[in-house]
Amino acid sequence: MSVESRFVRTMSGEMARHREKTSGVLWALPSLMVPLAVTAIAWTSHVASEGEVIAPNVRFAGNDVSGLSVDTAAGQVGAREIDFLQTEVTIDLGDRQVAISARETGYDYLFDETVTALVGARHDGTPWGEVMGWLTTPFRTIIVEDRYQLDLTAARSLLEGDEFAIEDPIEPSLENEAAVGLRVLPGKPGVGIDIDATLRLLETAPVHRGPVTIEPPEVTIPPTVSDEQAGEMAHALNARTEAGLLTVVGDMTARLTPNQIRRHVRSHVSDGVMSAMIDIGTFQAEIEAIFPEPVEPLVPPTFGVVDGVVAVIAPGEEPLVCCTSESIAAAAADLVADEDGAALIRLEPRLANDPDQRAWAEGSNVTEVVGEFTTHHGCCESRVTNIHRMADLLTGVYLLPGDTLSLNEYIGPRTRENGFVDAGAIRQGHMVSEVGGGVSQFVTTLFNAAYFAGLDFDEYQSHSIYFSRYPFGREATISMPGPDLVMTNSTDYPVLIWPTYDATSITVTMYSTAHVEVAEVDQRVSRRQQCTHVETDRRRIFPDGRVVVDTIEANYRPAEGIDCFGRAIPDPEG
Numbered sequence: 045m046s047v048e049s050r051f052v053r054t055m056s057g058e059m060a061r062h063r064e065k066t067s068g069v070l071w072a073l074p075s076l077m078v079p080l081a082v083t084a085i086a087w088t089s090h091v092a093s094e095g096e097v098i099a100p101n102v103r104f105a106g107n108d109v110s111g112l113s114v115d116t117a118a119g120q121v122g123a124r125e126i127d128f129l130q131t132e133v134t135i136d137l138g139d140r141q142v143a144i145s146a147r148e149t150g151y152d153y154l155f156d157e158t159v160t161a162l163v164g165a166r167h168d169g170t171p172w173g174e175v176m177g178w179l180t181t182p183f184r185t186i187i188v189e190d191r192y193q194l195d196l197t198a199a200r201s202l203l204e205g206d207e208f209a210i211e212d213p214i215e216p217s218l219e220n221e222a223a224v225g226l227r228v229l230p231g232k233p234g235v236g237i238d239i240d241a242t243l244r245l246l247e248t249a250p251v252h253r254g255p256v257t258i259e260p261p262e263v264t265i266p267p268t269v270s271d272e273q274a275g276e277m278a279h280a281l282n283a284r285t286e287a288g289l290l291t292v293v294g295d296m297t298a299r300l301t302p303n304q305i306r307r308h309v310r311s312h313v314s315d316g317v318m319s320a321m322i323d324i325g326t327f328q329a330e331i332e333a334i335f336p337e338p339v340e341p342l343v344p345p346t347f348g349v350v351d352g353v354v355a356v357i358a359p360g361e362e363p364l365v366c367c368t369s370e371s372i373a374a375a376a377a378d379l380v381a382d383e384d385g386a387a388l389i390r391l392e393p394r395l396a397n398d399p400d401q402r403a404w405a406e407g408s409n410v411t412e413v414v415g416e417f418t419t420h421h422g423c424c425e426s427r428v429t430n431i432h433r434m435a436d437l438l439t440g441v442y443l444l445p446g447d448t449l450s451l452n453e454y455i456g457p458r459t460r461e462n463g464f465v466d467a468g469a470i471r472q473g474h475m476v477s478e479v480g481g482g483v484s485q486f487v488t489t490l491f492n493a494a495y496f497a498g499l500d501f502d503e504y505q506s507h508s509i510y511f512s513r514y515p516f517g518r519e520a521t522i523s524m525p526g527p528d529l530v531m532t533n534s535t536d537y538p539v540l541i542w543p544t545y546d547a548t549s550i551t552v553t554m555y556s557t558a559h560v561e562v563a564e565v566d567q568r569v570s571r572r573q574q575c576t577h578v579e580t581d582r583r584r585i586f587p588d589g590r591v592v593v594d595t596i597e598a599n600y601r602p603a604e605g606i607d608c609f610g611r612a613i614p615d616p617e618g
Contacts, residue, residue, distance in 0.1 A: 096113065097111055097112065097113055097114070098110055098111060098162055099166035099186070102162065102165045102166070103185055103186070103187050103188070104120065104188045107120065109188075121158050124158075128151075128192065128251070128252060130145050130146070131145065131146040131255060131256075132145065132256075133146055133149045133151075133246075133251065134256070134258065135242075135258050137208065137210055137260070139210075142208060146251050148202070149194075149202065149246065150195040150198035152192060152194075154191035158188070158190055161188050162188050165186045192251070194246050196247075200243060203242055204239065210235045211235040211236075212234045212236075212265070213231065213265045214231050215231050215267045215269055216230055217229045217311045218281070218311040218320065220303070220307040220309060222303050222307075225278075225285075225303075226281050227278055231269065231271060233266050234265040234266075234267075235262055235264060236263055237260035237262060239260075241261050245259075245260065246258060268313060269313050269317070269318045274318055277311070277320060281380065282302075282306070285306055286302055287302075288300055288302055288304075288305070289379070289389060290387060290388040290389075291388075292389070293331075293392075293393055294339035294393050296366075298335065300334070307330075308323045308330065309322060309323075309380070321380060322377075322380060324372060324376060328367065331372065332367065337365075338363035338364060338365050338396065339364055339365060339366055340363060340364035341363050342360060342404060342444065344407075345358060345359045345406065346358040346360075347407060347442075349542050349555070352413070352553075354555050356406070356410075359405060360405040362396055362397075363396050363405075364393035364394065364396070365393060365394060365395075365396045367391040367393060368391070368392045368393070371390075375389035375390075400445075404444055404445075404538050407540075409537040409556065410537075410540045410555045413558075414497045414539070414554050414556045415494060415496040415498070415499075416496070416552070416553045417493040417495075417551070418550065418551040419485055419488060419489045419550055420549045421485060421513070421548060421549070421550070423548050424547070425467070425482070426465050426466060427482025427485070429464075429467070430458070430480055430482045431483065431545065432545055432550075433462075433463045433464055433483075434455065434486040435543035435544070435550060435552075437454075438552075441540075441541040442538055442539075442540055443538060443540075443541070444538050445535060445536055445537065445538065446534075447533050448530060449531055450503075450529075451490075451522055451530075452525065457480075457524055458479055458524065459480075460479055464483075465479065466481065468481045469482065469484075469523075470508060470509060470521070471523075472614070472615075472616045473607065473613040474615050474616060484507065484521040485514075485550065486543070486552075487520050487521060488514050488519040489550050490529070490543075491504065491518075491519060491529060492515060493541075493552040493554050496562050497535070497539060497554040497560075497562070498560035498562045499531045499532060499534060499539070500531060500533075500534045501530070501531050501596070502531060503527070503528050503529065503530035504527070504531075505527035506520060506578075506599065506600070507519060507521045507598075508600065509600065509601055509603075509604055510598075517567060517569075517579070517580045517596065517598040518564075519598065535559065536587075537559070539554050539555070539556045540555040541553075541554055542554070542555060559587050560584050560587075561583075561584065562583070562584050564580060567579065572599065574601075574602045574609065574610050575599050575600060575607075576599070577597070577598070577599055578597065578600070579595050579596070580596040581595050582595075
């Protein structure tokens with residue numbers, strides 16, 4: 045066989061084999077095109093659904109959210125946000141635990157970022173990665189976590205609060221010791237949480253998975269002021285107050301001792317700086333105790349009485365007492381601020397602000413007669429001039445509760461310069477003539493008005509010889525320098541003394557607010573040698589139910605110039 049023939053046969057065989065292979069491939073193509081077309085359609089659907097529905101096999105917050113519309117998924121994220129912000133975060137402080145919500149802790153839930161993460165599940169990454177993620181959908185579940193963050197500023201502010209304090213540091217302070225002056229009470233370090241470390245723990249805490257407990261590390265917190273700094277301040281304040289303090293209120297003065305100043309010093313630490321101040325309340329109480337009485341007394345009202353009716357012509361003025369808070373505060377500020385120390389302070393008086401004192405100044409309690417008495421005398425005697433002079437000098441005397449009236453102190457010596465004349469008087473048991481004689485009749489009249497008004501008698505003495513124009517055993521006399529008539533208004537209201545007279549009588553009326561029941565309840569007469577001794581009992585019933593019985597005493601000689609033993613008394617005029 046020729047070479048050419050072999051070649052032709054060979055070529056024929058090869059061509060036949062090629063036709064067979066080609067025919068097989070052509071028959072296989074239709075079977076491959078079907079799954080490829082299905083895959084292409086599915087991929088196209090996956091790409092087209094991006095941003096409209098959640099991809100398959102995606103879970104969020106423990107729920108399958110595959111195929112949910114974006115709006116539906118966003119609703120689930122909103123509900124999850126509420127639950128998340130209510131998650132309990134517990135700060136374990138060792139001796140106690142503080143439980144608060146995630147919202148209170150400072151966590152912010154990132155709603156938009158969480159929704160975006162859901163929508164982008166299986167749609168993120170490189171094209172090849174997205175294809176591979178899509179192809180593995182049946183075999184790999186994607187879990188989308190909550191997106192949130194910690195507001196560090198809000199969380200720090202929370203942790204700096206008192207609720208999370210373990211043991212605050214104690215700053216040094218000043219106290220006064222009478223023997224040595226101001227001294228330092230040492231400070232003490234405190235214990236607190238390490239806020240920066242706690243913030244880092246909160247940032248990494250898996251709050252999205254449920255309640256969490258944080259155990260913050262502790263740190264030592266030193267006082268912001270050292271004991272040495274406090275000691276320097278104590279030394280400076282002791283030096284400033286070493287000389288005490290001259291205090292002036294109105295016309296009154298007093299010197300405060302160093303101890304009376306230092307015991308009101310208080311120290312305060314703020315922003316690492318210690319400052320000193322005076323406790324205004326206790327300092328004012330200290331000063332007011334030094335000046336307990338009014339620095340300016342009550343100015344009494346001016347009265348007029350017409351037909352027994354009392355009228356206030358001009359109101360008085362309330363008393364002024366120590367001291368205004370403003371002037372004390374200013375003095376206290378100067379005291380601690382002045383490096384050389386204040387040597388003197390002037391304080392302003394203030395109104396007493398006492399409703400009783402205000403009523404007394406207004407005269408509103410003087411409304412009715414509480415005591416009245418009349419005695420009679422002959423017309424036109426020289427002694428009447430003296431009686432009327434006493435009445436004129438005592439008209440309008442206004443006795444406040446607790447006030448004491450001494451006639452000798454108030455009237456002074458009965459002299460011609462003071463308007464008195466010669467008249468009959470008793471001197472050493474004898475009838476004599478002297479300037480001011482006869483005033484004892486006014487004194488007896490005043491004594492009896494005060495008796496029935498319920499006033500107390502601190503000092504009195506009866507005449508040594510009884511005169512029938514006076515109540516037996518219930519009368520008084522006066523002389524210079526003694527005896528004196530001294531009485532105190534022991535009632536609750538002011539008493540106005542208002543004498544009136546005519547040619548043959550003198551009347552003393554006392555006006556106030558009636559509230560004490562007064563009655564003479566008994567009288568006893570006895571002999572003391574040749575003298576007659578009289579005891580007269582008075583009963584007073586006060587509004588609080590107290591019953592007070594006191595006794596007025598009188599001693600009468602048997603006759604002019606004779607003592608109780610029947611002996612003659614030398615005549616003072618010789």
